[in-house]
Amino acid sequence: MRELKILAIVIFFTAVTYWGVEPYAHSQMHPHVAPADFRFKEMEPLHVNGNADNGKALVEANCLSCHGIESVGYAAPMSSEDAASAYGVVPPDLSHAGVIYAKNYLAGFLKDPVGATKLSHKFNDAKPYAMPSFAFLSDQEIADVVAYLQNIVATKPSDKAVFEEACGRCHSMKYDAWNAKTPSAAMKNYLGAEAPDLSMMIRSKKAEYLNTFINEPLKMVEGIAMPRVGLSEASQSQVIAYMQNVGDRKKAERERLGLKLIGFMAIFTLIAYLWKVSIWKRAA
Amino acid sequence: MAQIKKAEGFIDWLDQRLAVKAFMRVMMSEYWIPKNINFLWAMGVVLIALFAVLLVTGLLLLMYYKPDVNLAFDSVNYTIMQEVEYGWLWRHMHGVAASATFLIIYIHLFTAIYYGSYKKGREMIWLTGMVLFVAFSAEAFSGYMLPWGQMSYWAAQVITNLFSGIPVIGDEVVIWIRGDYVVADATLTRFFMLHVVLLPLVILAVIAVHFYSLRFPHVNNQDSVELDFEAEAQKYKEGRIKESRVVPFWPVFLSKDFFVVGFFMTFFFFLVCYHFDFAMDPINFEPANSMKTPAHIYPEWYFLWNYEVLRGFFFDIGGIAAMDIGLIAFVFANVVFFLLPFLDRNAMNTAPAHKRPAFFVWFWLLIVDMIVLTVYGKLPPTGVNAWVGFFAAVLFLGLFIALPILTKWEAKKGEKA
Numbered sequence: 001m002r003e004l005k006i007l008a009i010v011i012f013f014t015a016v017t018y019w020g021v022e023p024y025a026h027s028q029m030h031p032h033v034a035p036a037d038f039r040f041k042e043m044e045p046l047h048v049n050g051n052a053d054n055g056k057a058l059v060e061a062n063c064l065s066c067h068g069i070e071s072v073g074y075a076a077p078m079s080s081e082d083a084a085s086a087y088g089v090v091p092p093d094l095s096h097a098g099v100i101y102a103k104n105y106l107a108g109f110l111k112d113p114v115g116a117t118k119l120s121h122k123f124n125d126a127k128p129y130a131m132p133s134f135a136f137l138s139d140q141e142i143a144d145v146v147a148y149l150q151n152i153v154a155t156k157p158s159d160k161a162v163f164e165e166a167c168g169r170c171h172s173m174k175y176d177a178w179n180a181k182t183p184s185a186a187m188k189n190y191l192g193a194e195a196p197d198l199s200m201m202i203r204s205k206k207a208e209y210l211n212t213f214i215n216e217p218l219k220m221v222e223g224i225a226m227p228r229v230g231l232s233e234a235s236q237s238q239v240i241a242y243m244q245n246v247g248d249r250k251k252a253e254r255e256r257l258g259l260k261l262i263g264f265m266a267i268f269t270l271i272a273y274l275w276k277v278s279i280w281k282r283a284a
Numbered sequence: 285m286a287q288i289k290k291a292e293g294f295i296d297w298l299d300q301r302l303a304v305k306a307f308m309r310v311m312m313s314e315y316w317i318p319k320n321i322n323f324l325w326a327m328g329v330v331l332i333a334l335f336a337v338l339l340v341t342g343l344l345l346l347m348y349y350k351p352d353v354n355l356a357f358d359s360v361n362y363t364i365m366q367e368v369e370y371g372w373l374w375r376h377m378h379g380v381a382a383s384a385t386f387l388i389i390y391i392h393l394f395t396a397i398y399y400g401s402y403k404k405g406r407e408m409i410w411l412t413g414m415v416l417f418v419a420f421s422a423e424a425f426s427g428y429m430l431p432w433g434q435m436s437y438w439a440a441q442v443i444t445n446l447f448s449g450i451p452v453i454g455d456e457v458v459i460w461i462r463g464d465y466v467v468a469d470a471t472l473t474r475f476f477m478l479h480v481v482l483l484p485l486v487i488l489a490v491i492a493v494h495f496y497s498l499r500f501p502h503v504n505n506q507d508s509v510e511l512d513f514e515a516e517a518q519k520y521k522e523g524r525i526k527e528s529r530v531v532p533f534w535p536v537f538l539s540k541d542f543f544v545v546g547f548f549m550t551f552f553f554f555l556v557c558y559h560f561d562f563a564m565d566p567i568n569f570e571p572a573n574s575m576k577t578p579a580h581i582y583p584e585w586y587f588l589w590n591y592e593v594l595r596g597f598f599f600d601i602g603g604i605a606a607m608d609i610g611l612i613a614f615v616f617a618n619v620v621f622f623l624l625p626f627l628d629r630n631a632m633n634t635a636p637a638h639k640r641p642a643f644f645v646w647f648w649l650l651i652v653d654m655i656v657l658t659v660y661g662k663l664p665p666t667g668v669n670a671w672v673g674f675f676a677a678v679l680f681l682g683l684f685i686a687l688p689i690l691t692k693w694e695a696k697k698g699e700k701a
Contacts, residue, residue: 003322010324010391013651020659021585022562028663029580175362197571200361204434204569247569250365250372257373258557265553269546276539283525283536284319 036215038233043108043116046143055148058141062134063094071095072152080181087130088190090169090181096157098150100166105230106146110134117227118218122191130190159242162235167198175199176246191225202247207240214239312534316517318505319529325503326544327392333545334385334552335491341378342480345371349430351476353469356432357571376556376564382424383563384552386586389417397624398647400508400634405501407625412494414622419487421587426479428584429472433568438581440467440475446594449611466574508634580664588661589654589680593617595661596677598670613681620684627687630695642694646683653679 059069066083068076070093076083083090097106109116113131114123123129134142157165164178170187172180174197180187184194205213212219214236217226231239244251291297299305317325348368350359364371393413396402402410425443429436444461448454463470502513511529519528531537555563562585567578583591594614600606625631637644653676660673 006322006324013655014387017585017655017658018562020655021588021662025659025662175366200569200571203361204566206566254372254376254557258553261553261557262550265546265550269543269550272539272542272546276543279536279539283531 030209033212033219036212036233036236038102038215038231038236040102040105040108040116040230043104045104046107046139046146048140048143050140050143050145050147052144052147052151054141055144055146055151058137058145059094059148062137063145066091067094069094069152071154081183084182084186088186089130091130092165092169094149096153096161096165098146098148099153100157100162100232100235101230102232103146103150105232106149107142109230110137110142110145116230118216119225119227121223122225157235157238159238159245162231162238163242166229166231166235166239170195172197173199173246193225195226198243198247200247202240202243207244210240210243211236308534313532314517314521315499315533316513316520316530317503317533317537318511319531320505320507320509321503322506323540323544324391324395325506326541327388327395329538329541330388330545330548331385331392333549334381334388335487337377337381338385339484341374341381342484344374345378346480351430351473353432353472353572356430356472360431361569373556376560379564380552380556380560382427383584383586384548384555385420386424386584388548389420390586393417393621394647394651397650398637399504399506400636401504403625403628403631404634406504408497409494409501410625411622412490412497415490416487416494417621418618419483419490423479423483423487424584424586426475426483428568429475430479431568432472432572434570434572434576434578435565435568435581437467437572437574438578439583440471442581443583444471446611446614449608504634506636508636582662585658585662588659589657590614590617590661592657592661592673593677593680595665596657596670596673598665598674613677616681616684624687627684628691629688630691630698633695633698640694642690646687646690649679650683653683 064074065077066087068074070076072095076091076093078086080090101109105116109131110133112133112135114120114129114133117129119129134145137145160176163173168178169181170191172178172184172195176199180195182190188194201210209220213221214229214231216228217224218228288300291300295304345364348359348363348371350356360375364375366372396410396413425439429440444458444467447457447461450457459465461471462468463474502511505511513530516528516530519525520530520532565584582588593616594610597606597609597613601609620627633640637647656672656676657680660669660676663669665673
């Protein structure tokens with residue numbers, strides 16, 4: 001009984017200390033923010049249905065001078081190096097844009113790219129954003145463009161493909177041999193900061209934080225250069241799954257082995273206990 | 285020269301040359317431990333088990349680690365964590381065992397304080413134990429630098445900078461420690477040397493002295509009764525086992541320790557595989573970047589109370605700069621535990637704290653205060669947090685200033701009674 005009382009006291013003070021330095025301290029260091037919003041509801045949704053055929057003509061007329069759509073045979077108009085020096089950053093290929101980005105976000109982005117990406121602290125009239133505003137298009141035309149982009153996606157892109165299109169223009173993933181399409185010197189010039197390598201980001205930031213952060217970086221870090229890229233909920237979870245797969249590759253092995261190690265020690269403890277009881281029966 | 289005869293077997297052959305039987309008697313089967321102890325007396329053996337884990341996993345990690353600022357981070361996080369078979373396991377065990385070692389050291393240390401095991405002939409055990417605490421602290425600090433993550437770099441920057449508080453030569457000392465004007469490759473390489481060679485050698489040597497210093501005053505017991513170990517051992521050897529108040533280290537004492545070690549290691553492996561963030565801070569999985577100061581810089585949890593004593597003094601008092609007061613308090617906090625046997629002026633009273641009402645209050649105030657310091661050492665030092673830290677730091681200093689007075693008063697009261 002006495003031993004259990006002492007054990008309870010030790011556990012109590014250990015638990016209080018743990019609670020104070022881990023959950024409590026971290027809740028104080030990272031104040032709570034609103035959860036991720038995948039509907040991007042501050043942007044006015046379109047109230048018209050798009051026509052993919054009209055969209056095709058609009059895309060050909062307005063987008064292809066900068067963007068490629070490799071899945072339908074439009075190659076990127078410039079090499080990555082030339083594009084980076086011409087625009088500051090390599091423009092994305094639009095093959096999967098229709099599913100990678102949330103529909104509402106895509107429409108809002110076409111109308112007001114700087115507002116949608118939340119980069120007004122980086123770009124203005126003196127330093128214009130590489131993507132021009134298409135606010136001169138009507139709502140119907142914007143809906144047509146979005147409908148076309150959604151229409152051309154034949155197969156669901158892999159986790160890695162989503163990462164490459166959505167993140168890989170600026171970020172490297174060196175533990176999976178991926179180099180950012182935009183050279184890091186160009187990145188620094190473009191956004192005022194180098195984009196970090198994301199290999200270990202899943203361990204340093206954790207999935208829960210990344211889910212809110214990727215959805216709206218500026219909400220989490222004041223003045224950050226990373227744009228809001230407007231991933232849909234499904235594609236964002238693909239990105240996080242990919243980061244998990246690269247940065248914490250042994251997670252499954254760790255969780256499997258954990259049970260065996262705990263089981264082994266539990267059996268050891270049981271045998272040790274029986275041995276102890278048999279020895280102390282004679283001694284005490 | 286001993287009489288060497290034809291050996292009756294391998295043990296006898298060894299015994300004639302190395303006296304292994306006598307050695308085993310002295311170290312194991314006739315090393316007498318009091319019976320009236322509780323599981324807190326197993327913490328020493330738990331620490332040995334953890335140290336063995338650290339040593340073995342450390343050797344395995346050493347085969348792939350690269351002490352170079354350009355290679356260190358990837359050698360840990362890619363080569364060891366992803367490419368080497370079970371490399372992640374050795375790293376997780378190493379990191380969690382380091383943290384767990386400090387938890388057990390603190391339990392071990394407060395057990396010694398509670399049961400008065402630091403005085404009346406046991407001063408050398410206490411002092412060598414404190415040397416071990418300091419050596420383990422240096423070992424942990426140098427080890428934390430090796431993965432070359434953000435907190436490796438910034439903790440090193442902040443902690444090495446503390447030495448600039450030394451009067452006159454401070455700035456030169458900082459450069460001497462770092463081997464450069466800032467924390468850089470030279471710093472990493474020398475802390476690597478400390479972590480894998482010099483400090484482990486010191487720790488091994490001091491552990492030996494710590495054990496040796498235990499043999500003469502003997503292990504204390506939970507009622508702090510004085511035992512005549514020779515008489516009690518005699519009873520045991522004569523077969524009056526139940527009557528004897530001592531048991532041999534092997535197998536009786538260790539049988540209980542094995543159980544406690546097993547119980548603890550079961551929990552340990554749960555932490556290693558499922559709950560390791562407390563010991564392997566996520567922020568250190570971000571590569572060191574001298575251009576990007578983290579929003580919050582804090583040491584590992586086991587240094588937080590100490591860090592808060594330093595940080596608690598955040599305003600100038602009587603014309604002395606806050607930083608200087610903090611540094612003086614910090615040095616005081618690091619030295620004062622060494623002095624405990626001499627600050628206790630009631631040296632002959634070794635009763636456990638619950639039989640010494642004033643000391644009992646002092647003990648639990650110290651525990652609560654150190655937990656408050658630990659928690660507030662991690663919280664951002666703003667607003668009311670800064671003041672809680674200040675008062676907790678003042679209370680910490682006050683407790684040790686009050687100890688001689690309190691124990692002297694207790695001794696006087698004891699004489700009268």
